């Protein structure tokens with residue numbers, strides 16, 4: 001049973017999923033793990049469809065494949081290679097670029113980029129575990145040329161709001177979101193999605209946090225000390241996030257997806273559940289995510 005909690009080794013992975021068929025079979029079992037139900041009419045009985053793992057409703061004859069209606073939907077290459085992409089993304093500590101995936105799997109870089117965006121979609125927070133206890137919030141700028149004079153519009157700089165949950169001597173969790181303005185509305189929306197009203201929230205004196213005591217009665221607005229001394233953990237986390245973005249990904253055009261990837265990994269660094277299994281479940285539960293949706 002121990003093995004289940006460890007991160008999957010490449011050897012174990014290859015043993016578990018040796019062929020295209022074994023991957024499709026795995027997805028089929030995952031999709032209908034709670035029993036089959038036709039998505040058109042709700043009927044509970046099926047027979048085999050055209051392909052071995054397809055299921056056809058015995059009442060309305062609707063055929064459903066394992067990947068239909070999931071993030072695997074419309075995958076233009078083999079499911080086996082798609083599994084490899086999820087595997088590499090789930091086991092690499094710092095993530096892996098689409099160029100590297102392309103080299104490893106003999107797929108076009110753009111193909112890898114697109115599928116990677118889908119996996120990153122699966123990494124998006126479920127928002128069902130709001131932060132509790134000691135929580136710090138701050139905004140920062142990401143992207144753009146730091147050395148450029150303020151006001152010169154490069155159109156790339158983005159405002160990001162970041163929150164951390166402090167536990168003991170460390171940081172247990174982190175969330176981030178690209179926001180249009182650092183005004184109250186956007187900040188409040190982010191905080192309501194990720195922070196429990198009971199939390200002891202700390203922010204700086206920025207006007208955008210004024211009045212949020214209504215939603216967060218324990219909120220304290222502290223004057224930021226020199227070099228942010230009283231927000232050390234938060235600033236260190238933001239620095240590390242920026243370093244990761246610079247190191248692994250040169251373009252941050254789709255910044256939110258990268259924030260989701262980074263915080264997904266960060267929030268799981270101490271958890272014992274298998275990341276590969278967790279990602280697979282999420283991939284199967286989320287609806288299709290098309291190229292059009294990604295770039296819009």
Ligand SMILES: [Zn+2]
Nearest residue numbers: 038041057060
């Ligand atoms: Zn049916």
